[in-house]
Amino acid sequence: MRPGDAMTQHHPRHYVTVTLTRDGPVATLTLNRPDKRNAISYELIEELHHALDEVHKSESHILILTGAGSAFCSGMDLDNLREVTRHTEEENLADSGRMAHMFRVLYEFPKVTIAAVNGAALAGGCGLATLCDFTLAAPEAKFGYTEVRIGFVPAIVSTFLLRQIGEKHARDLLLTGRVISAEEAHRLGLVNEIVPLQDLLARARELATTLADNSPASLAATKRLLRTYSHAELDQQIAAAVDENARIRTTHDFREGVTAFLEKRKPNWTGR
Numbered sequence: 653m654r655p656g657d658a659m660t661q662h663h664p665r666h667y668v669t670v671t672l673t674r675d676g677p678v679a680t681l682t683l684n685r686p687d688k689r690n691a692i693s694y695e696l697i698e699e700l701h702h703a704l705d706e707v708h709k710s711e712s713h714i715l716i717l718t719g720a721g722s723a724f725c726s727g728m729d730l731d732n733l734r735e736v737t738r739h740t741e742e743e744n745l746a747d748s749g750r751m752a753h754m755f756r757v758l759y760e761f762p763k764v765t766i767a768a769v770n771g772a773a774l775a776g777g778c779g780l781a782t783l784c785d786f787t788l789a790a791p792e793a794k795f796g797y798t799e800v801r802i803g804f805v806p807a808i809v810s811t812f813l814l815r816q817i818g819e820k821h822a823r824d825l826l827l828t829g830r831v832i833s834a835e836e837a838h839r840l841g842l843v844n845e846i847v848p849l850q851d852l853l854a855r856a857r858e859l860a861t862t863l864a865d866n867s868p869a870s871l872a873a874t875k876r877l878l879r880t881y882s883h884a885e886l887d888q889q890i891a892a893a894v895d896e897n898a899r900i901r902t903t904h905d906f907r908e909g910v911t912a913f914l915e916k917r918k919p920n921w922t923g924r
Contacts, residue, residue, distance in 0.1 A: 667684070667702075669904075670682055670703050676712070677713050677864040678715075678860045679710065679712035681703050681715060686721025686722070689721070689722070689726035689771075689772065690719045691729040691730065692727060692728050692732075693729040693731070694729075697750055697754050700754060701754065704758070704761060706722075708762060708763065713763045713868045714766065714856070714864055715765045715766070716768055716905060717767045717768070717784060718768040718770055718853065718856070719770055720769070722770075723771040723777075724769045724772060724780075726775075727777050727778075728775060734910070736901060736910070737910050741898065744898035744899075745894065746893075747898075748807075752808045752890050755776075755783060759783040761875075762875055763875070764860075765786070766786040766788065766856050766860060767786065768788050769781045769788065769795075772793070772794045773793060773794065774795075775796070776809070778809070779797075781795065782816065782842045788843070788845050788859070789838070789845070790852050791835070793831050793837075794833065795833075795834070796829065796843060797834060797892055797899070799829065800826070800829040801913075802910055803905035803906040804900060804901075804906060804909065807896040808893045814828065829916065904920075905921055
């Protein structure tokens with residue numbers, strides 16, 4: 653029986669912002685805030701950690717990550733974004749650390765991961781979409797590290813992006829904050845395949861089935877080896893990124909950028 657057929661098992665833990673199902677060797681984790689375009693809230697971060705831990709401890713050794721509704725993940729939740737402008741230095745550091753941990757857990761996840769990007773993947777959502785081992789995208793999907801548009805800095809994702817597409821392309825995406833098509837993301841190497849939306853999950857499950865034919869021990873050992881190549885360097889770079897992520901939140905431009913974004917107006921930058 654193929655993954656996703658009638659025998660799919662629902663995980664007993666109750667989740668609010670994500671759903672988790674398992675079918676033999678394949679687990680499917682769905683960001684489940686379609687009314688909020690699956691925006692990253694503090695609750696979603698916490699539940700994502702719990703769900704990944706559940707998959708880690710389970711017999712599944714392939715994970716599919718996707719989004720409910722028309723978006724994959726639109727970035728940080730607006731209510732949380734509004735709250736960030738009032739955070740203390742300690743709260744900013746803690747919050748930045750939580751985001752960094754979420755990305756790194758996914759990037760270094762010991763089991764094979766497949767992102768099925770069904771729609772917009774922006775800012776932190778773009779990070780989630782591209783940090784998986786495989787990224788499949790519908791033609792409608794959009795990708796962008798849009799942080800500079802609101803006075804923020806894509807600090808944490810930058811270290812991963814450099815590894816994936818090289819410095820010149822990374823500088824382009826990070827400094828312009830432009831949103832790119834699935835086709836361009838594929839050309840740059842952020843996306844492995846473009847698949848019609850109606851076939852996206854079926855293709856992800858087909859790939860998962862192919863991967864599941866391989867030795868679970870070999871898959872785990874290969875991923876463990878890949879982690880060792882970058883672990884020490886990532887420690888240093890992510891520590892610097894967390895500091896920069898927290899620092900930018902104290903600037904006038906960040907507060908102005910967030911306020912302008914929430915008020916749907918053009919920001920008045922001062923460079924401070």
